[in-house]
Amino acid sequence: MVKIRLRRVGSRNQASYRVVVADKESPRDGKFIEIVGHYNPRTDPSTVVFKDDRIFYWLSVGAQPTEAVEGLFKQIMLTERYERFKAGEDVEALVKEAEEIYKTRVTDLRTNP
Numbered sequence: 001m002v003k004i005r006l007r008r009v010g011s012r013n014q015a016s017y018r019v020v021v022a023d024k025e026s027p028r029d030g031k032f033i034e035i036v037g038h039y040n041p042r043t044d045p046s047t048v049v050f051k052d053d054r055i056f057y058w059l060s061v062g063a064q065p066t067e068a069v070e071g072l073f074k075q076i077m078l079t080e081r082y083e084r085f086k087a088g089e090d091v092e093a094l095v096k097e098a099e100e101i102y103k104t105r106v107t108d109l110r111t112n113p
Contacts (some may be wrong), residue, residue: 004058004065006039007032016040019050019069021058034058039072045105048072052098056085076101 001024006017008029019037026032036058037050050072059065059082065073073079081094 002033002058002061002063004036004055004063004069006066006068014042016042019072021063046075048076048105049102050076050078050098052078052081052095053091056082056091056094060086076105 002021003024004019004021005028007020007022008015009018010016017039018035019039020032021034021036022030022032034054036054037048039049040047055078070079073082076098078098081098085091085094
């Protein structure tokens, strides 16, 4: 089974995360299939950026997001866009909509609360 999950990167006390597609059996920071986004909880607001088209693909072939990743999906309304994708809406339009959401959320990456 394939999971969409967080992979910790960064030095001690300065964690940030990559969102990766990995086999369920591989370790947290071990082997993965593809990087599909990143998450930095240290910025204000937290920085969340996904490759929506790739996530739609992996969800459509049966990948399961973890609880933490599902929460990130809800923050940026990715689950709603995925439902519209399944209903037949164009991927390009959904990706452009997502880019607008990401632009409003991204702040100075050096921000450290």
